Amino acid sequence: MTPFGLLVRPLAPQGLLSLGDQLVIHACHHHALFLDQTVSDALGGEGWAVRRQAAFESAHALIASFCSDFGVFDPVERLELAAELFAAMGHGRLTFDLTAEGGTARGHGLHHGASFVEKYAAVLKNRRPVDAFAAGFISAAASIAYPSDWGTLEADETTCVAQLAARPAECVFALSRRPERPRFGAVVTRPLVEQLPLPSGDEGDRALPSHRLSPETDLAVTDLARLLHSAPVDHEGITNVFGVRLALVPVSYLGQITFDTVHLVEKRAPELFPLVGALVREAAQIGAFHLLGGILASPSWRAEHGPVAADPEERFNTLVGLTRALGWGAFHPTELVPGKSLVLTAKVTHESAYYAVRHGSTVLRRLFFQQGLALALMQLLHRVDFTAEEPIAKGVYGALFKSGPRLHVEETRSPLRGDRICEVVTTVLADR
């Protein structure tokens, strides 16, 4: 199986990553599950369609570009390439039994389904399929393999391992052709992001976060990038590293499910918008906490870098450096008052790039991921004991909200609102 790290190229000044010509990020299953869940909470059954459509659009662009680059035209070879790509991204293993009329696809160890079982089997009795990303990806692969003017092959997940009452062994998708023309929005590609204007100014401009990090932080970025490049993908297309299940996720998918949901709620029930914002932020927080904390606590990281720094400033610098290697954006550790506040800035992030390409300017606060990331950093700096045997053990995250200080986060600047940079400030409030 191809390690997905080998497929990824960095956009250095922006702190972003691309797969083929598409922007992607490394994200863990905690983020994926919570974000999907938020879309369902906000939109109900409509959430499945929103997620599948987003997956279809991003996967269609991704698979089509790879097929074009590699000169693959045979339908079976196209499906094989799609399955290889899917597994290399860490989303699981797909097998197709398909003709131009339709058929079935089977999924093993799918990122959402299998992770759902692992995380929630003991506490939930889910009855609905959860692999909307896989459904959209399969639909895109099948439609590229068997193109037709009569519409696309649409995939419905008929059996899902996350339907915990039945406990099926694998996920099954039924494909049938729908006589509808596919809809495609703008895909956030590398060339488009490279054209986005970065704020100008020399290194002495204090209003701008620096491209440059300290040598130690630079080393952290390089080392994590190397670890990610060589992260093993097993025969099921699963990448279990740093205590989480890691996958490459198209920024278009993440942005589309986030902001389509946000926009729909704003339009239909504006009073519920703060709730969606809070949950999208929570998705980023839970994902960043587990992934960044898992990296620092992992034996492979400790073997190279030794124990995690006790000094909050030093730990802050390292953590922010890791975000660049993960493709989250060119974040900069602007200010830290230990125990009190944290300022996190960036010239561009994956979500600001998505919103700028897809929707343009806005007067509203839209940097939910950065807000969640700042909260997670605050927790990792002040609430996690990295000298413990299992610093990010199961239950540690939940315990953060049972006692201790509450945190407040505010998006103070955003290029989407006309500012030069993205800036988020987190402050500590009184104890619970």
Place this chain on the structure above:
Amino acid sequence: MSPAPEGVRPPAMSAPLALDGLAYGIDFLDALLVFHLGDGRVHAAWVRPDAGLRAEEMVGTLRDAYRICQFAARRIAGGADRRGERVDPLISIELPDRIALLRRIRSHVVVCVFETAMPLGMARMIAARLAATLEPELPLTDAAGAVAAAAAIDVRVAPAAPFALSGSVAAPRVHETTGDEERGPSTMTFGNRRRSLPPARATLGEQSRIRGLLAYLEAHAPEPHVARTRLALRAGIGLVALDHPETLGPDSIVLIETAVEDILGQDRAELARIT
């Protein structure tokens, strides 16, 4: 002064208007009456069918009670002789089974009778809203002003009988008293021009169940610290309203149950059994 003798005025002219539109959906409201402070004539009335109250039997006593309290209030407020200066107290009568709130609006008094299951603060709030809704509909003349001045001289003290009444009234009956025709309710159109209607509320049982569901969800949801936020989003109910189930409408319970089922993956029967 006392109410005019019955039977002088044609029934069609003196029939109190029904307040069904205003009273609809307000839990624990037993009666809503509007009577003239001068003659005790019922101007508008609504009595819950199974409340066991009779509007025409109550108003005379309530009018007298209001007069007495007005007299006392003047003494309390002014101390010295300040005859002629009007004092309009808000009167609460609290009994083991009922609460009655009397509020004067110009020449009329609005009476709201609640069961004691209604918290006193909530009763006051709803009574104030009802009075505010009725206020523009009541005659603009302040004919009871002269009566108020006279009340200090001629006060009829109500008998010290318990407030609770026996028997049942299916609907407010026509009270065949006479009075000034200018004060007749013939132009009133309650229900069409009202400014606001107090929203229907969940019953106490439903409120209790909502609290139980919230507690169960927070105990069993995978990320308890955001469980309420998720529930609020799924049910389309604000977080503040979830914190105060007494403000929720009667249909909220279904929305909340459905949201809890979806979040925990349980079916309704199972949830009903557990909670």
